[in-house]
Amino acid sequence: MRPVPAARLVLVVISGLLLTACGGSSSAPPPTAPAVVTTQTPTPSRTPGTGTWTDGAALPTAVSEVGVALLDTRIHVLGGYVNGHPASRTHVVYDTATARWTTAAPLPVALDHVAAIAVAGAVYAIGGYDASGATTGVYRWDPATDRWTAKTPLPDARAAAAVVALDGRIHLIGGRDRHGDVTRHDVYDPTTDTWSTAAAMPTARDHTASAVLGGKVHVVGGRPGSLAVHEVYDPVTDSWTSAAPLPAGRNSCAGVTLDGALWVIGGEDPGETRVYPQTWIFDPVRNSWRDGPALPLAVQGVGAVAVGGTLYLPGGGPVAGGNRQTSRLQIFMIQTAT
Numbered sequence: 001m002r003p004v005p006a007a008r009l010v011l012v013v014i015s016g017l018l019l020t021a022c023g024g025s026s027s028a029p030p031p032t033a034p035a036v037v038t039t040q041t042p043t044p045s046r047t048p049g050t051g052t053w054t055d056g057a058a059l060p061t062a063v064s065e066v067g068v069a070l071l072d073t074r075i076h077v078l079g080g081y082v083n084g085h086p087a088s089r090t091h092v093v094y095d096t097a098t099a100r101w102t103t104a105a106p107l108p109v110a111l112d113h114v115a116a117i118a119v120a121g122a123v124y125a126i127g128g129y130d131a132s133g134a135t136t137g138v139y140r141w142d143p144a145t146d147r148w149t150a151k152t153p154l155p156d157a158r159a160a161a162a163v164v165a166l167d168g169r170i171h172l173i174g175g176r177d178r179h180g181d182v183t184r185h186d187v188y189d190p191t192t193d194t195w196s197t198a199a200a201m202p203t204a205r206d207h208t209a210s211a212v213l214g215g216k217v218h219v220v221g222g223r224p225g226s227l228a229v230h231e232v233y234d235p236v237t238d239s240w241t242s243a244a245p246l247p248a249g250r251n252s253c254a255g256v257t258l259d260g261a262l263w264v265i266g267g268e269d270p271g272e273t274r275v276y277p278q279t280w281i282f283d284p285v286r287n288s289w290r291d292g293p294a295l296p297l298a299v300q301g302v303g304a305v306a307v308g309g310t311l312y313l314p315g316g317g318p319v320a321g322g323n324r325q326t327s328r329l330q331i332f333m334i335q336t337a338t
Contacts, residue, residue, distance in 0.1 A: 049258075049259055049261070049263075049281050049290075049292045049293065049334075050334070050335045051293065051309075051332055051333050051334040051335045052332070052333055052335070053293060053295070053296050053330060053331065053332050054330075054331050054332075054333065055296075055328060055329065055330065055331065056094070056099060056312070056329035056330075056331045057094070057099055057100060057101055057329060058327040058328060058329060059077065059092060059094075059101060059314055059315055059327040059328075059329060060092050060101050060103065060327070061082055061090060061092065061327065062082065062083070062315065062325035062326050062327040063077060063080040063081065063082055063088070063090055063314075063315040063325050063327075064080055064081045064299075064300070064301035064302065064315055064316050064317035064322060064324075064325040064326075065079075065080045065081045065086070065112045065113050065252075065301040065317070065322060066078060066079055066080035066090070066112075066114075066116075066301070066302070066303060066314075066315060067079055067080075067111075067114040067115055067116025067125060067128070067303065068116055068254075068302075068303025068304065068305060068314060069116040069117050069118045069123050069124075069305070070118055070305040070306075070307065071118035071121075071122070071123050071143065073095065073096045073097055073307055074093050074094065074095050074096065075093065075094040075096065075305055075312055075314060076091065076092075076093050076104070076116060076118070076123050076141075077090065077091070077092050077093075077094070077303075077314050077315065078090060078091055078107060078111070078114055078116045078123075078125050079107055079110070079111040079112050079113075079114040079116075079125070079128060080111075080112050080114075080301075080315070080325075081112055081301070081317070081322045081325055082325065083325070084322065084323050084324065084325070086112045086129065086322060087110040087111055087112050087129060087130055087131060088107075088110050088111075088112070089106035089107040089108075089109070089110050089111075090106070090107070091103065091104045091105060091106050091107055091141075092104070094312070094314065094329065096307050096310070096312070104141070104146055105141065105146045105147055105148055107125055107139065107148065108137075108139055108148050108150070109130055109135075109137065110130060110131070111125070111128035111129060111130055111135070111137075112128060112129050112322075113127075113128050113129050113159040113160040114126065114127060114128030114129075114159075115127055115128065115158075115161050115162075115163035115172055115175075116163070116303070117163045117164065117165050117170055118165065119165040119168060119169070119170055119190055120168060120190045120191070121143070122140050122141060122142055122143070122190070123140070123141040123143075124138065124139065124140055124141075124151075124170060124188075124190075125137075125138075125139045125141070125148075126138050126139075126154065126158075126161075126163060126170070126172055126188075127154055127157065127158035127159050127161060127172070127175065128159050129159045129160075133157070133159075133178050134157035134158055134159040134175075134176055134177055134178050135154075135157055135158075135159070136153040136154040136155075136156070136157045136158070137150070137153060137154075138150070138151040138152060138153055138154060138188070139151065140190075151193055152188075152193045152194060152195060154172070154186065154195065155184075155186060155195055155197075156177050156182070156184060156186075157177050157178050158172060158175040158176070158177055158182070158184070159175055159176050159206070160175050160176055160206035160207050160223075161173060161174055161175025161176075161206065162174050162175070162208045162209075162210035162217075162219045163210065164210055164211065164212050164217050165212070166212055166215075166217060166235060167235065168189075168190070168191075169187050169188060169189050169190070170187065170188040170190070171185065171186075171187055171198070171217055171233070172184075172185070172186045172187075172188070173185045173186075173201050173208075173210065173217070173219055173233070174201050174203075174204065174205050174206060174208060174219065174222070175206045176206045180204075181204040181205055181206050181223070181224060182204055183200040183201045183202065183203070183204045184197075184200060184201075185197065185198045185199060185200050185201055185233070186198070198233075198235075198238055199233065199238045199239055199240060201219060201231060201233070201240060202231055202240050202242075203227070203229050203231060205219075205222035205223060205224070205227055205229065206222055206223050207221075207222050207223045207251040207252045208220060208221055208222035208251075208253075208255075209221050209222075209250075209253045209254055209255030209264045209265075209267075210255045211255040211256050211257045211262055211263075212257060213257050213261070213262045213282075213284060214284055215235070215236075216232050216233060216234050216235070217232065217233040217235070218230065218231075218232050218243070218255070218262050218282070219231050219232075219233070220246060220253075220255060220262070220264050220282075221246055221249065221250040221251055221253055221264065221267065222251050223251045223252075223270075224270075225249065225251070225270035226248075226249035226250050226251045226267070226268070226269055226270040227249050227250075227251070228245035228246040228247070228248060228249045228250075229242075229245060229246075230242065230243045230244060230245050230246060230282075231243070243282075243284075243287055244282070244287045244288055244289060246264065246280060246289065247280060247289055249269075249270065250264065250266075250267035250268070250276065251267055251268060251270070251300075252266075252267050252268050252300040252301045252302075252317075253265060253266050253267030253300065254266060254267075254302050254303050254304035254313060255304065256304040256305060256306050256311060257306065258306045258309070258311050258332075258334070259309065259334050261281045261282055261283055261284070262281070262282040262284070263279060263280070263281055263282075263292060263304070263311070264279070264280045264282070265279045265292075265295065265302075265304055265313060266278070266279075266295055266298060266299045266300055266302060266313075266316065267300050268300040268301075268317075268320045269320070271320075272320040272321045273320055274320060275298040275299060275300045275317065275318060275319060275320055276298055276300075277294045277295040277296075277297070277298035278291070278292075278294060278295075279291070279292030279293055279294060279295065280292055293332060295313075295330060296330060297318060297326065297328055297330060298318065299313070299315075299316030299317060299318055299326065299328075299330075300316060300317050300320065301316055301317045301322070302314070302315060302316030302317070309333065309334035309336070310331060310332065310333050310334065311331065311332040311333075311334075312329065312330075312331055313329070313330040313331070313332075314329050314330075315327060315328070315329075316328075
């Protein structure tokens, strides 16, 4: 048996330092080791919505009252007012990877206030105004063939409606038919090419901002007038609830989910006399709005999409109404934590 040493070494870690201490005889009680103290490097933080506006490559055509859809990393801009004239067959595509615009197959018919959305690998153009008023048309664009195909029409004519994609289906909400604002909520299944009905939106309105946040559909603002209404659809319960209203009424504004929040961008006043540069950001945890980064150029009649941490806002009307359009592509890049 090995003899017991008269003394021993005790290693103690204190705040990351290695100390050597002499122990007493083996018969003495062992020293009590000090508590280990650990520290954490603070995680860099920033205010959500912090970043910078820049300009991207200008659109080939100045447009407003368009449909905007994101398919993969390409932004499709459909229809709209051109040179102050309503209803066009515009279809231009911005590749966020190359920062270049190209043209694609034009819409089958000239439209403005058309609902545009991408789902199941294709772009859909739904409703909108043609020369005779609100339409029921539904068209699918195939990126493999660059062709439009007519699909099952809407149950009721619609223009200036909210549109989102959720769980592989298209939700078309509110808007105007040929008689006025509606609360209708129609759901399109691209796998069966069929329409069904979901719970109607509580408030009839058009020219709203809409987006999906946390698996729920948010529809904000709109006409008649300029509303501050904020209603939320839960697909699990097929029901609507109210959330915090906008700080002020807006219509013809854009909605998008970015940086874990709902953004509402631009818009105009109820009398179509003023366009606003304001951006508001909704926090679903606090159920509250705060000011976001103001637009360099105030616009209305515009759509927005986000790719990663970058927001894209193509075209729009820099004045109220449809008399003027811009070809400007406004881009907001979220600042990463440092």
